[in-house]
Amino acid sequence: MEPELSLSDEWVLIAKVKEGRRSSFDTLVSLYQHRGLSIAYTMVGNVEDAQDVLQEAFVKVYISINDFKGKAKFGTWFYRIVVNCALDFLRRRKRSAKVFIDIMADKDEGGIFPEAIDVSTEPRRVSSSREFVYKLDESIATLSRMQRSCFILRHQNRLAIQEIAKVLKCSPSTVKVHLFRAVWRLRKHLLHYFR
Amino acid sequence: MLECFLLKRKLYDCLDNSLSEKDRMRIKKHLDVCPHCQERLTQLKVILDYASSKHIPSPNNQFWYTFNAGLARRLDTIVSESGTMTQKPKVYRKPALVNAVLCVFFLAIGIFLFKFSHPTGMPLGRQVNVLVEEFTSSDEFSEASELNHEDDYLEEMDLLMQLELA
Numbered sequence: 001m002e003p004e005l006s007l008s009d010e011w012v013l014i015a016k017v018k019e020g021r022r023s024s025f026d027t028l029v030s031l032y033q034h035r036g037l038s039i040a041y042t043m044v045g046n047v048e049d050a051q052d053v054l055q056e057a058f059v060k061v062y063i064s065i066n067d068f069k070g071k072a073k074f075g076t077w078f079y080r081i082v083v084n085c086a087l088d089f090l091r092r093r094k095r096s097a098k099v100f101i102d103i104m105a106d107k108d109e110g111g112i113f114p115e116a117i118d119v120s121t122e123p124r125r126v127s128s129s130r131e132f133v134y135k136l137d138e139s140i141a142t143l144s145r146m147q148r149s150c151f152i153l154r155h156q157n158r159l160a161i162q163e164i165a166k167v168l169k170c171s172p173s174t175v176k177v178h179l180f181r182a183v184w185r186l187r188k189h190l191l192h193y194f195r
Numbered sequence: 196m197l198e199c200f201l202l203k204r205k206l207y208d209c210l211d212n213s214l215s216e217k218d219r220m221r222i223k224k225h226l227d228v229c230p231h232c233q234e235r236l237t238q239l240k241v242i243l244d245y246a247s248s249k250h251i252p253s254p255n256n257q258f259w260y261t262f263n264a265g266l267a268r269r270l271d272t273i274v275s276e277s278g279t280m281t282q283k284p285k286v287y288r289k290p291a292l293v294n295a296v297l298c299v300f301f302l303a304i305g306i307f308l309f310k311f312s313h314p315t316g317m318p319l320g321r322q323v324n325v326l327v328e329e330f331t332s333s334d335e336f337s338e339a340s341e342l343n344h345e346d347d348y349l350e351e352m353d354l355l356m357q358l359e360l361a
Contacts, residue, residue, distance in 0.1 A: 038251045055266050155246045180207050
């Protein structure tokens with residue numbers, strides 16, 4: 001999933017995009033589209049909306065590529081744009097609760113996507129893992145913007161805390177606090193499933 | 196119970212593998228004797244396990260073909276609307292903003308001076324008129340005084356001529 005390109009090669013590619021070469025931009029898109037879709041999907045909850053969000057993010061990258069000075073890695077800058085696009089999308093549509101229902105529909109339909117990964121650590125006291133997953137997604141949607149972003153980037157996209165801090169423009173300790181609060185809030189929401 | 200409260204935060208760090216060796220040992224010791232915290236830790240672990248095993252789509256080539264075609268269409272529209280993105284003239288917002296603020300500031304001072312009363316108690320516009328009037332009148336006065344001086348001079352000259360004739 002991670003782009004297989006050295007930092008200097010990436011810089012050359014970005015310089016060419018700044019010169020206006022569309023083919024270089026297409027290469028950049030192909031390098032980051034999988035990770036971008038993963039972040040967008042975990043944020044908005046369904047593939048169609050994630051596709052729109054990702055397209056919007058790439059358009060923003062193309063428009064403002066000259067503003068990228070290289071202080072952070074391109075990936076970090078791009079993930080920040082994807083997260084902001086996703087949050088804008090959620091704010092615009094006000095349907096963050098509904099989109100998580102669509103995840104289950106996506107799985108049922110089968111469609112162009114492969115089957116869901118089996119959850120290996122099935123808890124004994126959780127009556128229905130399927131229902132638990134659904135409730136978990138619903139609970140994630142109720143978290144605050146920062147808590148949700150931190151949790152999704154950390155536990156569903158496996159970004160390091162340092163990188164999340166750069167993406168969300170805050171300190172690593174702030175990220176840790178948001179993560180801690182998010183996890184305990186999720187536990188509170190799902191507590192009756194453990195009894 | 197106090198230990199439970201103090202270790203509450205560390206439980207998440209424990210699952211996130213961001214604990215020091217000392218803290219890990221401390222938690223391990225506590226967990227051995229506290230079933231309540233053991234249960235909490237298991238619950239958090241279940242939540243994180245389920246969250247991290249969430250099905251992330253890995254779409255096929257057809258999806259990406261459609262995606263790239265859509266993106267290319269959007270980019271073409273943007274490029275055709277605004278010309279080449281790289282040749283876009285750079286607008287420096289900060290100096291423009293500073294100039295705008297300065298203009299507003301000086302305009303405000305100008306309006307204040309002309310609209311509101313002057314410390315002398317007279318609007319500046321009116322005061323200018325008064326000053327012009329005063330100046331004109333003083334000019335007339337000086338002219339008059341000059342004329343008076345001339346009359347005096349002529350009178351003096353007449354007197355001298357009369358003396359010479361005498």
